[in-house]
Amino acid sequence: MIFEGKYYNGQSSKGMPAQIALLADGLRIDYCADEVCGSVHWELAGIHQSEFNDVTTLLRYGKFPQQSISVVDKGFKEALQQHYQGAAFLKSGYNSVLNWGFSGIAIMALSLLGLLVAFVIWGVPALADRVAMHFPQSYERQLGEQLYAKMLQGYQVNEEKTAALNEYLSELETDLDYPITAAVVTSDEVNAFAIPGGYVVVYEGILNKMEHHEELAALMGHELAHVQKRHSLRALTRSLSYYMLASVLFGDVSGVAAVLVDNASALRNLEYSRSLELEADREGLELLHRNELNPQGVILLMERLQRGSESEMLDFISTHPNTGERMKVLNEMIGEGEQPYKKNPELEWHWEKLRH
Amino acid sequence: MHGLCYFLQLFSTYFQAFMTTTLLEKEKQITHFSFTGKGTEYFAIEIVNLLLTVFTLGLYYPWAKAKSLQYLYRKTELAGTPFVFHGTGKEMFIGFIKGLGIFVVLYGILMYGVFSEDPGTFLITYGIFMLGLLMLMPLALHGMMRYRTSRSSWRGIHLGYRGELSDMYATYLVGFFLTILTLGIYGSWFVVKLRKQMIDNVRFGNVKLRYVGDGADLFLIHLKGFFFSIFTLGIYFFWYTKNLLYFYVNNIVVLQEDGTYSRLQCHVSGWEVLKLTVGNLLIVIFTLGLGIPLTTTRTMSLIMNNTVMSGHFDADALVQTEEAYDSATYESMTDMMDIGVI
Structure with a gap:
């Protein structure tokens, strides 16, 4: 079979009209231009890989400076495939993908898009969780310190009550890996939240609702569990993971730190999953047991939160759903019958200071 | 310094005027560039690249890069013949x-400076870091x-670069510090000097390239672009981009050995830049970034199909005129720093 094409000898850009013959051991190219005629033989092994050809087939041969031929004829491509099936210069994984055609490529694209969406929906939160769990404690503490300072800027701290609360906490046996720093802020909101690294902010509103110090112990147990089990850090990394993803993708890593601090207020309304809340409840109860306090404190706290007027309660309830269900679980955990507990005069003394 | 600048300006004006006259004397001839790549094809190639790069934890990246360049070159034609990229993974x-390695160091x-928590050490290491980047x-x-x-x-004819590294350092460092000293104003002249350094040293076989752009023109384009973009609430930005494209492309002159020459001419309009940019943006957003290869072929098509010699x-x-080559040290380095100078 003979094909018409252009031959370039690697020395000049002049395309010489050529006749290309497909032989068993290679190509024979007979060219003629300006009365200069010649013939070259290309061995198959010397032909370079040829990909992405269209109507034009481009073949290159030998060492620098490479000779090349270009043939504008679809038949040439097919003839090469038939003649030299399996030859190295025709092999190309990419070309085989291109041969899938439009629908094949579209299917591949759609399945990839599906994978990407799945990654964004499930993969990113899972990764965020892992990051949070492997975050060094000293950095967590530093981060918490910044967030805490930022947080308190918007509030008035009640110094007396803050001191009393911290004394109360130091009397409690907490079994915590973090040093605790707590603050009471002046606000009627019924709310309390934990910040990574051992920081807790309690609103006066929630303190005013309480009647027994065991309720406070239960609340603290709950919030400190969020700290100890890194719930707050995990929720934070989760809620920021998409922003982080975008930042990393667009190369703006320095922005992440700024956003972390700027979003300190988001901590107030961080949502924990149901299982994390239950875990925190369990830990809160455990704290009461450890301090030999009345386990009913947890139930009292829950009841009080549930009974309170709707609007006031909204904040705490909205981030802590299913209070009824949680009470049920807690009641099961406490179990039937009287449980031994002691009065703790030290704690009560600090509690009294907190109330006034 | 001022005198020298004036002389250079005069010279370049004279040079340009001289070129226009010779151009008029002879018959103009148009040689077309074109881009024949298809979005779907390039998309498929890039998807394969992406998958292989992910599965090899990034190690495949250079091979992926080589493959995508091979495709884009193969589909870019001058006078009906495609270019070939010979680089390998x-x-x-x-x-x-x-x-x-250099970046890791x-x-x-x-x-080391950040974690030493000592301000003095940090400043010193930061200085070394910035200096290192500058020298790189x-x-x-x-x-x-x-x-x-x-x-x-x-x-079959290879391009080549005959520039000296020492000249590049001189051009770059002088321009860099002058730009800082003039609070950025010299930046336009700096960019032009750099382009001259790069393009004037390119050989295309026995053909030479010349960059004849003028820093003052670039400065005016930036000035106009900046204020007009503000006044038109950003709409002028597309025309600004078009002007920059013209400035970078249309000032390239191709000189043949016998003294004849041709000029690159790009005919993209501001309106087309607008359509391209908005379209690309929508593609990227609605495909969650997967469609980026489509934006590449769209951009290539618009520019190449509207550029002639x-x-x-x-x-x-x-x-x-080139000799056999070796050494691939620097390609990916610039790529990692992602500076769009060309």
């Missing part, structure tokens, strides 16, 4: 590793020009 891998020094830039530019040109051919260009008269 292996070469680019070596460059990638070397570039990575520089960032290592910086991190000319090296990376020089390397990129050498690598890219030596690996590009058309009709006007004047005298004898497509058959190029003669091979």
